[in-house]
Amino acid sequence: MTVTAVPVSTRSRVVAGAARSIRERLDGRTPTIALILGSGLGPFVTRFADPLRIPFADIAGFPAATIPGHAGELVVGTLAGTTVLAQSGRFHLYEGHGADTAALAVRAFAELGIGTLILTNAAGGIRRTFGQGTVMLIADHLNFTFRNPLAGGVLDGEQRFPDMSDPYDSTLRARARDVARAMGVALEEGVYAGVLGPSYETPAEIRMLERVGADAVGMSTVLEVIAARARGMRCLGFSTITNFAAGLTLHRLDHRDVMEVAARVQGQLGDVIEGVIRGG
Ligand code: HPA
Numbered sequence: 001m002t003v004t005a006v007p008v009s010t011r012s013r014v015v016a017g018a019a020r021s022i023r024e025r026l027d028g029r030t031p032t033i034a035l036i037l038g039s040g041l042g043p044f045v046t047r048f049a050d051p052l053r054i055p056f057a058d059i060a061g062f063p064a065a066t067i068p069g070h071a072g073e074l075v076v077g078t079l080a081g082t083t084v085l086a087q088s089g090r091f092h093l094y095e096g097h098g099a100d101t102a103a104l105a106v107r108a109f110a111e112l113g114i115g116t117l118i119l120t121n122a123a124g125g126i127r128r129t130f131g132q133g134t135v136m137l138i139a140d141h142l143n144f145t146f147r148n149p150l151a152g153g154v155l156d157g158e159q160r161f162p163d164m165s166d167p168y169d170s171t172l173r174a175r176a177r178d179v180a181r182a183m184g185v186a187l188e189e190g191v192y193a194g195v196l197g198p199s200y201e202t203p204a205e206i207r208m209l210e211r212v213g214a215d216a217v218g219m220s221t222v223l224e225v226i227a228a229r230a231r232g233m234r235c236l237g238f239s240t241i242t243n244f245a246a247g248l249t250l251h252r253l254d255h256r257d258v259m260e261v262a263a264r265v266q267g268q269l270g271d272v273i274e275g276v277i278r279g280g
Helices: 008-025 042-047 104-111 170-183 203-211 222-230 255-278
Strands: 033-037 049-055 073-079 082-088 116-125 135-144 188-195 216-218 234-244
Touching (some): 008 104, 033 042, 033 104, 042 082, 042 255, 073 255, 104 222, 116 222, 135 222, 135 255, 170 234, 170 255
Parallel strands (some): 033 082, 033 116, 116 234
Antiparallel strands (some): 049 073, 073 082, 116 216, 135 234
């Protein structure tokens, strides 16, 4: 099979087009933080003053969101005096999107001059002490999707071989720990393994991931962080542990349970994120 790479000029044009349509809809606002809201975390935007919604359908190059629980819109608003651009709904590889599409929003955010990216996701717990509802600060990740948005020609503003030794910014993580401690919110910290999905893992796959150092597993985040780091953005990530990963209990995995647990925890996690933003 011959694979023809999409030319850099085409890929750059898609990013520039998306950034342009977002900028046109921002009404002169200049967000400094972008926030990607995973399953169940959509209500976070109710904390925003002066929210302005931008449906994905209005953004050039953005596919429509297809997953229940993901709204498919950007919401810009003010939180603790900071202009924040939230993304509710994201593009997953398991929907059939390529790595470039999974990273498109992040690249557009970078093009808009946003320097900080906060990501949230729902994940299965692999570390035995992680029960349903545990909030895990992502310390590091394992890219088990075997895809990379940087493959192909180098896009403007990106590096060919970006350093990934501090993918989740240590200063932001320290701030998140301080905020959580002050609020009395239990915050664990661990390694997130990103997989392609959409089938949940087998028990043997979970045993493998456990042996290679994963504490949680999910189907997003890693490609977004790779694209963000290639553009020099600082990242902070949180996983809501919605279930024990396959084989750790007799329970079968169900997306509805994932949504239910994520929704239950979103208030506490939202408080921590708001505290981090408040701290500047
Ligand atoms: N595996 C992968 N992704 C997930 C899981 C899981 O167990 N739970 C929520 N997202």
